[in-house]
Structure formats: structure tokens, C-alpha cells
Amino acid sequence: MSADDRRAGASNYLTPLVDLATGALRHRYHGRRGVLATQHQKLSLIGPALHDAVGLNVDDIAVDTDSLGTFTGDVTRTGTPWDTAVAKARLGMQVAGCPIGLASEGSIGSHAEAPFVIRSVELVVLVDDELNVVVGEAETGYDIVAVADDVAVGDAIDHLLVRARFPEHALTVRPATGPTHPIFKGINTLRALDQAIRECASVSSDQRAHVETDLRAHQCPTRRPVIARAAHRLAARLAACCPDCNTPGWGITQLEFGVPCGYCGRSVHLPRADVLGCAACSATRTVPREQAFADPARCDWCNP
Secondary structure: OHHHHHHHHHHHHHHOEEEOOOOOOOOOOOOEEEEEOOOOHHHHHHHHHHHHHHHOOEEOOOOOOHOOOOOOOOOOOOOOOOHHHHHHHHHHHHHHHOOEEEEEEEEEEEEEEEEEEEEEEEEEEEEEEEOOEEEEEEEEOOOOOOOOEEEEOOOOOOHHHHHHOOOOEEEEEEEOEEEEOEEEHHHHHHHHHHHHHHHHHHHHOOOOOEEEEEEOOOOOOOHHHHHHHHHHHHHHHOOEEEOOOEOOOOOOEEEEEEEOOOOOOOEEEEEOOOOOOEOOOOOOEEEEEOOOEOOHOOOOOOOO
């Protein structure tokens, strides 16, 4: 189906809403319902931003999002973060019978250019089957608590617990080598931690247990603000509608690079313009950035 066909089929849905009391235009999501697929208590992080920005009423729907991948690796994520988030949203839409769905997906690991820095990249998406569009935004955080270590029964682990900010952040435990199970999640007491270490070490090839931060959103408080910021970015994008077809989700789709060096004039690989685009049609607008010249310190020729 072409973008023109989608717009024609959704023409009634795209007609601007008028508030009968004030005569003011309302966003097309105002008063509508969307469902958030989550089993990790994300509604308070995502729902308010969407309601405040576009009037969308978001309910959470409990679906088995772990079936699409887990941080502990007992279920491998096979798709990209985008594909996984969209699949989560569609699970919720199917269960709830709702044409508008939301979901989030996190990716946590070392920064490519700074291996000792752990970052959390959080993606939040909205899927709208009435408009046949998917809109998403991501946010990156560097304050996440994410620790891991292999321990034996009887090891002193106070230093590990301090770094892990336990029990504010829960832990997971599994065998360090050999068998992949059992896996204990959501551990937030010393008694439960000791028992999990004993059980996992007893079946591990090296008699050690792998202890790490439980990275699920409801067990990892330092992930939650990053998810909330991603939701606010998505809400702001949905509040902007395409100047050509009026579909929600107008925003940056790519960057144009190449800013002249302020000393030699050669091109420096920095963004010179934002390319804005629509989620439904082919409309684009290029908006130059204010930076006319690049610092010579960023120039590969002036500062090799």
C-alpha cells in the first residue's frame, strides 16, 4: 500500500478534531486509547508523557515480553531493538484488541569508544495500525548500575554489593560455567542471594556462581529515568504533525554531515543540518544547524 493509499484510507481519522467547548483544534490522539505491552512496571514512565503531550490514554497490558529476549540470556533476542519493540507492541495490541500499541526495549553494554563506560540505550515506539505507521525515539544514559562477577560459596562479596547498590538494585544469579540453569532473578535479600549462589555454584563446572545486576526495568532504578526521557522524546515527536499529510510523528530522520573547519575550510564530520521527515509520506524538510564553522581541534587536517 502506498503512502497516498494509506492517507486516503485514513482520511476520516486524520481530520483535525475540534473541541466543541473552545473551538480549538485537538490532537488526533486526544481521548484515544493505546496499550503498553509490559510486565516490568513501565506504565508510570511512559503513559504520562503521552497523555500530557497528545492526550493519549495509555493502559498497560501484561504480555510475555520475555519471550522476545531477556537480559540474562535464557531467551536470546533475535531481532534488532527496533524489531523487538515493535513486536512487543503488537503482542499487546493483539491481546487487547487495540489498534494503537506502545512498547520499549533496552540495550545495555559497553560504549564502543570507551569500553569501561556502560551505557543504556532505551527505545520507545508507538505502533498505529489505523495510520499504518510506527514512530519511535531513543535516549541514552550513562548512569546505569550494571555490575557482574563470578563468586564461590563463602567469598566476601561486600564490595560487589556496594557497587551493585544492593538491595535497591536487585540481582540475578546463574551458574558461572557449564549449565545455563537454574537462573534466579529479582534477588533483593541477603538470604535469597546466599541460597541462589549455593545452588548455582553446586552445578557450575568451576563451582562458582555468576552474580549480576537484574537489568529489568522494575528491578533496576537507574534504567527508569532513561526510559522516561525516551518517552518524552516520543511524545514530543508525536505532537508534531507532518506539514504535508498531517500525520503525527514528524521529526528527525537523518543528519547531513560536513561543517567547514574554521581555520582551513576543509569538511569536518559534524552535523550541518537535520533532515525532518514523516512516518507516513515522503515529505522532508532540511533544517540547517546554527554551527557555521567547526573548531579546528575537531579537524583531522589541522589536528591529526
